[in-house]
Amino acid sequence: MDRIVDMQIDEGDRCVHVIVELYDKGNIVLTDSSYTILNVLRPRTDKNKDVKFSVNQIYPMPPKRELPELPTVKQVADLLQVCDQKAPLKRAIAIPGIFSGALIEHALRLENMPPDIQVGDIGRKDLCAKGVVSALDTATRIAYEVRSGRCYGFVPYATQRRLDGSEVETLLEYNPCLFIQHEGGTYHSFTTFSEGVDAYYAVLDAQKQQQAALKIEKEAMKRLENVRKDQYRRILELEYSREEKMLMADLIIHNKALVDSAIQVICRALAQKTSWEDVERMHLEAIHKGDYVARAIVKLDLKNNRIFMRLREELEGMSPKDVPISIDTNAFGNACKLYHGMKAAAEKALRTGVAAQKAIKTAEEKANTTIKKVRTMVLQETAGMRASLVRARKEMWFEKFIWFISSEKYMVITGRDATQNELLVKK
Numbered sequence: 049m050d051r052i053v054d055m056q057i058d059e060g061d062r063c064v065h066v067i068v069e070l071y072d073k074g075n076i077v078l079t080d081s082s083y084t085i086l087n088v089l090r091p092r093t094d095k096n097k098d099v100k101f102s103v104n105q106i107y108p109m110p111p112k113r114e115l116p117e118l119p120t121v122k123q124v125a126d127l128l129q130v131c132d133q134k135a136p137l138k139r140a141i142a143i144p145g146i147f148s149g150a151l152i153e154h155a156l157r158l159e160n161m162p163p164d165i166q167v168g169d170i171g172r173k174d175l176c177a178k179g180v181v182s183a184l185d186t187a188t189r190i191a192y193e194v195r196s197g198r199c200y201g202f203v204p205y206a207t208q209r210r211l212d213g214s215e216v217e218t219l220l221e222y223n224p225c226l227f228i229q230h231e232g233g234t235y236h237s238f239t240t241f242s243e244g245v246d247a248y249y250a251v252l253d254a255q256k257q258q259q260a261a262l263k264i265e266k267e268a269m270k271r272l273e274n275v276r277k278d279q280y281r282r283i284l285e286l287e288y289s290r291e292e293k294m295l296m297a298d299l300i301i302h303n304k305a306l307v308d309s310a311i312q313v314i315c316r317a318l319a320q321k322t323s324w325e326d327v328e329r330m331h332l333e334a335i336h337k338g339d340y341v342a343r344a345i346v347k348l349d350l351k352n353n354r355i356f357m358r359l360r361e362e363l364e365g366m367s368p369k370d371v372p373i374s375i376d377t378n379a380f381g382n383a384c385k386l387y388h389g390m391k392a393a394a395e396k397a398l399r400t401g402v403a404a405q406k407a408i409k410t411a412e413e414k415a416n417t418t419i420k421k422v423r424t425m426v427l428q429e430t431a432g433m434r435a436s437l438v439r440a441r442k443e444m445w446f447e448k449f450i451w452f453i454s455s456e457k458y459m460v461i462t463g464r465d466a467t468q469n470e471l472l473v474k475k
Contacts, residue, residue: 052110062464064450067107075101078452083107087452115146115191118184125177133168140167141180147187154227155183155190190225194241199224201244204235208262216258222248268415275411279404286397290390296371297386299359300379307379309341310357314348314375324350346370 053068061081069075076089083106091102099108119127124141131140138152147155153163159179170176193199203222207215223230224241238244300307317327327348334342347356353375360368373382449468451461463469 054109062450065107067109077101077107079107083109087454115188118181118188121174121177121181124180125174128167128170128173128177128180131167134166136164137161137167137170137176137180138163141184147184147191150221150223150227150229151187151190151225152183153229154225155187156180157228158186159183194224199241200226201238201241201247202226202230202235203238203244203248204230204233207234210262210265216262218255218259219248219251264418268418272408272411272415276408279400279407282400283397283404286393286400290393290397293386293390293393295369297383297390299361299369299371300373300383300386302361303344303357303359304379306341306344306359307357307373307382310345310355311373311375311378313341314345314350314355318350318375324348 051070053070055066055068057064057066063081064086065077065079065081065083067077067079069077073090075092077085078087079085085101085103085105085107087103088101091100093100094108099105101107128140138149138156142149142152156163156179159182161176161179161183167173201222202225203219205217205219207217209215219236222241222244224244226235226237236244236247238247314327317330322330327350331342331345331348344357344359345355346358347370349355349372355373355375356370357373358368359371360366373379374385377385446459446461449461449463449472451459454460461472463472
């Protein structure tokens, strides 16, 4: 029915219908089991059909919408040719407002067809069309079975593990059948579909609170992990710097004569007031002549009073390393500077390690406080929702009878049988 909700209360001759019209100005109609109007919020006359919506009139229930005729194999094949080729098969063949995506996926899986395959990746679309028609036929059969009431309730759920090891259950959806895509997972089963729907919506608000709490917990732990990584990175960088300085100092000592020779050559040229450009040219000429000292110098950085030398040890497997050499001092002086820097790096690494422990401890305390606060808040809100639910569902004395509120704001009560009528008279 289009924009009309029919809610049936009780069964047989005792049942009543609350009909909510969600179009025009809206309306609420109360009828008996035969759809004779008992009360109506907004009495009116349908100007198109000359139908009266007033007490004692029959409410004109529109006929139930039948499922559409299934497409032919050719129609499906043509659809697969013109539709979005990047769309998954289950979305390309969906009939809006008729079959749910979950039902379409279930029907395709029954035909051993991958529901998530892109249409463009399907080789033989004519063969695929036959399988799709068969799947739609299966979906139609299931839909009619559900309409007839031959169904149960299935609510698949996912579990997430909290930081304390406990698990949080998240209900995903509710279905009248156990679809293939959910058979291998976890789910709750119910004897009726209505029970499944009730179970899903009963915990929906609490579930949202749990998900929000989990998100905050994960963010708090992510911040803590980032602090740990940052502190660990700093310590590693200092340790690497210390090892680098030690290696370069050892290389200078091992190649002391070569380093001193290079320093003397450069200092002698500069003492003769040779320009930096000429020093560069002289260096290149010496390299071409095969001078071993010049070949060891890989870069001149005279602006900063240093050169870079490619030094190596005699040990096998050790690759050469470019080491900055200050021309203000000799090889021993350069090594001493690096050893002092190594010692300073070691001391800084020690201080950083102590500071890192404090920073991590502070971050842990902050994360634990945040998590504890969030969990307490969720427990309080959940308890409040449960209390509200209990209060909302507390049965009033008149609810055991048939009752409604009239347009004049009077409560109208009648008994369900002779015994209840006697009780009403006594009241």
